[in-house]
Amino acid sequence: MTEVLVSEKLVVRVPCAVIECEGKVLAGQRSAEMSFPLQWEFPGGKQENGETDEETLIREIREELDVEIEIFDRLPVTIKDQGWREIILVPFICSLKTRQIQLTEHEQIQWLTPEDLPSLDWTEADLEIIRNYFTYLAAKI
Numbered sequence: 001m002t003e004v005l006v007s008e009k010l011v012v013r014v015p016c017a018v019i020e021c022e023g024k025v026l027a028g029q030r031s032a033e034m035s036f037p038l039q040w041e042f043p044g045g046k047q048e049n050g051e052t053d054e055e056t057l058i059r060e061i062r063e064e065l066d067v068e069i070e071i072f073d074r075l076p077v078t079i080k081d082q083g084w085r086e087i088i089l090v091p092f093i094c095s096l097k098t099r100q101i102q103l104t105e106h107e108q109i110q111w112l113t114p115e116d117l118p119s120l121d122w123t124e125a126d127l128e129i130i131r132n133y134f135t136y137l138a139a140k141i
């Protein structure tokens with residue numbers, strides 16, 4: 001048997017936003033042309049060189065939704081092994097500073113109460129974010 005140690009793997013850091021507004025949370029549906037087509041996610045995207053997590057998130061949300069957010073808390077990091085790469089999802093709890101959302105990438109968005117979040121077809125990593133969000137909400141009561 002030949003054993004080979006493969007240590008190199010692409011690691012991608014992806015800050016994403018759990019945006020709360022009036023008791024609901026924003027879910028974004030990925031477009032049919034993206035990877036994981038038509039699955040649901042928390043908006044966000046890949047970190048660029050020299051950015052902090054917060055800077056990435058504010059930039060990505062401007063690019064994807066054309067709104068300004070305020071970041072006020074964070075959830076535990078979730079790591080998703082996609083085989084050839086590892087996605088490090090860094091979720092933040094946010095609110096909207098501006099309200100007029102314009103979609104540039106997503107198929108559609110939905111505002112859902114926290115208990116309705118699991119009804120959508122989320123990417124696998126996001127299911128863990130939703131579980132952590134429930135823990136976060138329970139700790140606030």
Ligand SMILES: Nc1nc2c([nH]c(=O)n2[C@@H]2O[C@H](COP(=O)(O)OP(=O)(O)OP(=O)(O)O)[C@@H](O)[C@H]2O)c(=O)[nH]1
Binds near residue numbers: 080
């Ligand atoms: N923004 C975001 N990305 C997520 C979430 N969950 C999850 O697995 N991802 C993955 O993290 C990567 C984020 O990259 P991106 O937002 O720039 O999306 P992309 O389609 O351009 O990237 P890709 O084509 O390399 O997959 C994607 O592969 C996406 O599938 C999430 O909740 N939000």
